[in-house]
Amino acid sequence: MDLKTKVLLLDEDALTLELYSRELKGDYQVFTSMSVQETRELLSRQKPDVLILEPAVNAGEGWRLFGEVRTAPNPPAVIMCSVEDDRKAGMGQGALAFLVKPVLPTTLHALLDQIVAKRQCQST
Numbered sequence: 001m002d003l004k005t006k007v008l009l010l011d012e013d014a015l016t017l018e019l020y021s022r023e024l025k026g027d028y029q030v031f032t033s034m035s036v037q038e039t040r041e042l043l044s045r046q047k048p049d050v051l052i053l054e055p056a057v058n059a060g061e062g063w064r065l066f067g068e069v070r071t072a073p074n075p076p077a078v079i080m081c082s083v084e085d086d087r088k089a090g091m092g093q094g095a096l097a098f099l100v101k102p103v104l105p106t107t108l109h110a111l112l113d114q115i116v117a118k119r120q121c122q123s124t
Contacts, residue, residue, distance in 0.1 A: 004029040005116050008048035010039045010065070011080075012057045020052075023105030028112065036061040043069065050115060052078045052108070054101075066095070078111065 007028045011017050017032040024030050031046055033039040036058045042048070051069055055062035066077050080099045097111055 005050065005112075006031065006046055006048040007050045007052065007112065008033065008039065008042055008046065010034075010036070010051070010053040010057060010062065012054065020105055020108055023109050024112065027109070036065045039065060049119075050078065050112060052080055052112075054080055070095070078115070080108075 005028050007024060008031045009017055009020055010033045011020075012034050014034065017034070021030045021032055031042050031048060033042055034057075039051075039053070043051070053062050053066060055066055069077055077095050078097045078099070080101060080103055096115055099108065099111065
């Protein structure tokens with residue numbers, strides 16, 4: 001049985017999803033989605049440990065999804081957005097981190113490593 005941490009990436013850009021997926025798949029079980037609806041289905045089916053989302057997807061529907069998941073104990077939400085002004089809104093709503101695009105895949109990987117390590121420490 002694969003015990004890798006499950007990460008769900010939501011972004012409308014297929015190349016971005018491929019780039020981040022390729023970087024993370026060695027250490028994480030990665031799922032990708034290009035729509036809020038598909039992400040909701042994956043959240044329910046796969047129960048990812050971490051959700052990384054672009055809140056502007058589907059004409060801003062990503063913000064609504066973030067609002068839905070932020071109140072649940074899992075998954076924590078990391079907002080990744082191309083609009084720096086959204087940083088305050090995201091952090092104010094409980095995001096664990098906010099990365100302003102473009103984000104290097106290695107930067108995303110390092111952030112995920114930190115989040116996972118912190119969660120593991122808190123659960124022990």
